[in-house]
Amino acid sequence: MTSEQLAWKICRHDVEMTHVSGGSHIGAVLSVADIMGVLYADVLHFRPEEPKWDGRDRFVLSKGHAGGALYAALAEQGFFPVEELLTYYRNESRLSGHVSHKVPGVDVSTGSLGHGLGMAVGMAIAAKQDKKTHRVFVVLGDGECNEGSVWEAAQAAVNYQLDNLVAIVDHNHMQSLDFCERTLSSAPMARKWAGFGWNVMEVDGHDHAALRAAMTSSRQGIPTVIVAHTIKGHRIPFMEQDILWHYRFPHTGWEYDCAVNALHGCKPAGAEDPYTPNGIESPVLPDENADIFRDHTMGATYEPAWFRLQEVTK
Numbered sequence: 173m174t175s176e177q178l179a180w181k182i183c184r185h186d187v188e189m190t191h192v193s194g195g196s197h198i199g200a201v202l203s204v205a206d207i208m209g210v211l212y213a214d215v216l217h218f219r220p221e222e223p224k225w226d227g228r229d230r231f232v233l234s235k236g237h238a239g240g241a242l243y244a245a246l247a248e249q250g251f252f253p254v255e256e257l258l259t260y261y262r263n264e265s266r267l268s269g270h271v272s273h274k275v276p277g278v279d280v281s282t283g284s285l286g287h288g289l290g291m292a293v294g295m296a297i298a299a300k301q302d303k304k305t306h307r308v309f310v311v312l313g314d315g316e317c318n319e320g321s322v323w324e325a326a327q328a329a330v331n332y333q334l335d336n337l338v339a340i341v342d343h344n345h346m347q348s349l350d351f352c353e354r355t356l357s358s359a360p361m362a363r364k365w366a367g368f369g370w371n372v373m374e375v376d377g378h379d380h381a382a383l384r385a386a387m388t389s390s391r392q393g394i395p396t397v398i399v400a401h402t403i404k405g406h407r408i409p410f411m412e413q414d415i416l417w418h419y420r421f422p423h424t425g426w427e428y429d430c431a432v433n434a435l436h437g438c439k440p441a442g443a444e445d446p447y448t449p450n451g452i453e454s455p456v457l458p459d460e461n462a463d464i465f466r467d468h469t470m471g472a473t474y475e476p477a478w479f480r481l482q483e484v485t486k
């Protein structure tokens with residue numbers, strides 16, 4: 173399977189998974205789907221039939237709320253049946269809403285932001301001490317980079333000269349309620365990592381050739397970070413850069429129908445849709461009252477007066 177096909181399938185599975193379960197984070201999945209597609213089609217070394225194979229590259233999805241993207245990649249690569257994806261977010265399912273290490277192919281659970289880079293640093297140190305040649309990859313969110321623990325781990329990675337470590341920042345400028353720059357800005361992202369001593373590469377996070385080239389390069393004695401410029405909600409225009417789709421799932425009606433058909437409009441040759449093979453023939457369309465193309469960010473509605481302390485009088 174090509175990386176383009178895998179990335180598209182991640183998007184299609186996740187529209188179905190969030191629709192069926194009423195679960196979250198479709199915007200975050202669509203943002204990272206190309207990164208995951210390139211990693212799992214072309215870059216990482218693994219054996220689906222032997223998930224704990226010692227020679228495997230290690231992978232940590234530190235922005236663990238996008239676990240649906242990882243589950244879909246693992247299922248498509250044969251770690252477990254693709255049909256199981258539809259148990260996502262359900263009670264009793266091992267496909268919990270945030271990444272679970274109980275899933276074959278997953279080494280560590282994530283979801284509490286700010287921990288993945290530290291774990292990846294530990295894995296990279298261990299690999300060096302044991303003279304192993306596998307590499308360690310970790311994907312972080314840009315909002316996640318507000319966590320101080322990220323920068324503590326960033327210093328450690330340079331201190332221990334972890335050139336077997338590659339961090340990828342999914343730089344979509346959004347977090348759960350607003351734009352990063354209106355919440356707690358990490359700008360300029362690339363220069364911050366460079367200041368910490370990392371080998372920094374900046375790429376279009378939806379350009380597979382650029383991602384592949386960056387992921388397979390390294391510099392001796394220095395960890396590499398790829399600042400991947402992405403669009404949250406990528407591939408589904410009404411979800412793109414609309415914060416609503418951080419938590420909202422595609423509801424029955426125009427939301428689901430238009431999401432599916434948007435994906436069919438960019439389906440690469442050879443990618444099969446297991447749910448709606450030909451798209452949706454007579455899709456429900458949004459009417460003039462539909463909640464679409466509006467600014468749903470916290471910043472759009474934030475009114476400082478709400479939070480002003482009342483004057484206390486005796």
Ligand SMILES: Cc1ncc(C[n+]2csc(CCOP(=O)(O)OP(=O)(O)O)c2C)c(N)n1
Nearest residue numbers: 200237283284285313314315316346347348
């Ligand atoms: C420690 C911690 N604090 C808060 C949250 C709640 N939370 C879930 S997703 C999210 C936003 C993350 O934004 P970003 O890292 O930019 O990821 P994106 O969804 O944009 O890819 C937050 C704050 C969390 N999961 N963990």
Ligand SMILES: [Mg+2]
Nearest residue numbers: 314315346347
């Ligand atoms: Mg973000």
